[in-house]
Amino acid sequence: MAKLKSEMMREPLAEQVVHGCCFLCPNNSCASLIHVVNQKVVKILPKMNPHNLGKMCAKGMSAHVGLYSPYRITTPLLRRNKRKGIGVDPEWDEIKWGEALDMIAERLKSLRRTDPRKFAFFSFKTAHMTYYGAFTSAFGSPNFRPFSASLFCGNNVHTMCYMVHGTFHDAPDLDYCKLLMTFGTQYSSVGGIDTMYSAKKVPEARRRGMKFIVVDPIQSPAAARADQWVPIRPGTDMVLALGMVNLLLNRYGIFDEQFLKLRTNAPYLVTEGERYVRSPENGKPLVWDSHEGKAKPYDSEVGDKDYALTGTYAVDGLECKPGFEIVKDRIKKWTPEEVERISTVPASVVKDLARQWGETASIGSTISIDGHVLPYRPVALHWYRGISAHKNSTLTGFALSLLKLVVGAVDVPGASLGEPYEEGYAMEGPDGLLTTSPHAHGIPPPYPPRRTRRPETLWSFELFPTAAVSETMMAISYLYPDKYPLPYKIDTLFNHHTNIAKTSFNPQQMASILAEIPFQVSFNFELDETAEFADVVIPALHNLETLTPFGNVNNLHPGMHVKYFLASFPAAKPPFESPYDEATDIMDYLLEIAERADFLDDVNSVLNMVLRLKGENRLDPKGRYTWREIADRYLRSRFGDEHSLEWFREHGFITLPRKINEAYPGAFQKPRVPFYFEFMARAYEDLKTTLADLGYREWDFSAYKTVPDWHPCPSHTASDPEYDLYLINRKASFLNQSQSGNNPLLVKLAEQSRAYDLVMHESTAREKGISDGDTVYVQSLDGIREKGRVRLSNAIHPETIVSTGIGGAWAKGTPIAEGRGFDFNKFLWITPDRMDFGNGAFDSCLKVKVWKAQD
């Protein structure tokens, strides 16, 4: 272990300092310095680097408390009790390592001969998804996914980012932004993506004058530190966005004409039937050249100013309008008063927000950066789970994107920037619209819509032509197989770093699915809820015991910041003896299993492909490599031969320069982005035919619209007046993701700040006779009931009751977490009518009644 002189302290004991990385949330991989005394990790502090900027959260810095958890599993376990369910004792037997791995290998061997698709692997260890995915596809299965995260995380974020930026995420350009508006995210308060970066940079940007507006039903810590908090009724963010776009287009006349003409499909001519008018010669969509007074293919010579955005035209006897005209006309109904009626945001605030947005965008202005004169649109929009986890998720994404597009605030200085972006990610797809290189993020891009076909994956991804994820459909297929058949059932399930039994949706429903899976292997370091369903448990290495060659998969800050890549090294030895003492990662176990199950050659070949191993660093399919060797080859292939594992052990991370066209691709790239979602009409036709062929009779097509339009979530249409509050959920930075639940230090922090309490508005509580600290019952229309303690606040929308984190842990192996917090997931009763059939988002705002518990 390398000693870093600069980090040595005048401490009573000599220290070793190891370059580490935190994997306790999926978003970040913050670089750390792990301080070791007498071979024990005693302190984790952040490392100065371009990503987390020398900052780290409470959870990351307390990871070593989990490392030394007295509840760690130290030997493989075999289930004796064949019955599986919540509260059922698995009756574990300790078994030998060889026996456990052989048993798993035998199962895989026979499954591979019959139907390898029936193997599934769920993990949300983002830094390892490429490797676990390689293992799964080498086996012959398409079923590697994070699973529970995909039910309600970035469903409409990723889809829209692919379409608008060509990337998986987006982030505001905090170097130049003047107005940042966020919806449904705690971005900047040690939450959301780029957690530490945003927490440090947003206050800095505010100090130089950036205005920060947060739209959220509850005044989150982010909203509390913002310039303006806009409390909103849950699930209605779309109408606020549409109202703002309506004012900009129809009342204030503020829009970026040049951008809309050249960088979007707004000028494409569209028929009554919601389809492009195409050239009879080459099939390309037509635009109207107002100078020459005729229709031309979108990519022919047209003067910048001559694309018609408005008007009605006749092309070959067919009446048509530019997409812009249609959008402009359809959103007219979103007057500020109508927005107020649905969202409760006062009409005056809607007008003010629209004006601020339009004026701050400084349409037409430019900025000079490194000698390049670039368009300058210093308004950025960022949103996440809060507005994604709704029935109207897809169209909410469309509506918010319009807000970016109408002022041209895409991938230029000051605006929202795609992340992570590297040269070559964005490409021109069909009809001149932007698509993403399939290599960029491992998910097929949503544009052009994928041809639908008979489902191959467990979550029928093949029936979601424009989605980034669709795992909710697996749950629906298991629970409602008559209407939504499963293509096949899981035979063998691997699970690591995701507690699907507890964190997916209603645990009873999830338990009924898990109980049906015949053979489950849980790689786990504590016996959590998911491990209680396992047939074999393999003691997992803690993050602080593992080697990760490429820690930060998702994080390349946009703008003029260097690209940076880190490796993370083990700082401790696991507290158990195994035949694989040299193991530095779960991957070592997986390679051993693959060898015993006779498919190691395929794993090596797939790793060659997905890690893009080159020259001498390629793996010989017949070879048997340790994870350490593979990690070394991976780094050398990616960064040049001198950048070996040893180099990274000494230096921790590498930085690479970023070119201006990677920093602000919007000023350089040619592909257009969708303003009018014509392709949704085509995707709809294709999907309808496929579903009819396959015999599906019920499918909700409400997401398939060419122009976003409001449709309510089930909670908005609930009519029983007793059920008068919206139950919603949020994260706390130190209680984020369930792994924090069994960490006594984080539990103490949560208790001190009353994070386990429900939050209610004081006036609402008074009407119900509820006081601060009272215990209440919360009951949904499904009859699901749960008890919780209430904290009263004035900084919350009066129609809501908010729970924080994921409570309700029941596992006997995690006694510190057990029984703490409010079990929000219990309320997420999976029914088809709560899923957005466009992007698989599962609605998580519920109408509930709340009363004071008398017992």
Place this chain on the structure above:
Amino acid sequence: MIRGTPNRPRYTMIIELDRCVGCDACIVACKSENAAPGGLVYDPVRPFETQFNGVAKTMFLPLLCMHCDDAPCIKACPSRALRKRDDGIVIVNEDLCCGFRACVTACPYGAIQVPKEHEIFGSGRFTPLDRYALSRHSLNVAQKCNLCSHRIDAGRLQPACVEVCPTECRIFGDANDPDGPIAKLLEKGPAIKLRLDAKSKPSVSYILPMATRGGMTGEVPR
């Protein structure tokens, strides 16, 4: 602010309340850096709610030893375990402490604790971390924030809580340095100190949100 004594630093901290998001990173860094045993916390962060211009606002108040210039704890201690260093830091010498708890009673800020084993260790099963903490501290003696004096003495610029604070709401520096961060911050707006009624001349100060940003809008609908 005391000027004109450039050779004698006086270390202190200012906390900008408009920046704190209550993430508790400071608490964890402090615990690790100082190996605080069990559940002991030297620098708690207290959430509270207030109103600015009629608008409810969630706030977080980071607390720590105020390193008072006229520290009641020092006066109260019968065994001289507490003292004020020349650089302004009030430190406790655990070896001299006899656990009399006079300082606990005297401190107006509740910043000193004399931990008993059963109060800070739950299960009674000591982890390697607990054993490490107990090799650095004694139980039943006074413990508190020493402003990471060991770091300052080793030439490091900041206490751990300041170094890790994501939003950089904690500003540490030499109050006697006219060009230092403390002086620069005080130029921007007035700072307040807590519990001046106790007349202990606290050194640590706070900048209110109103002083820097003029509050916030965000009316809750009725």
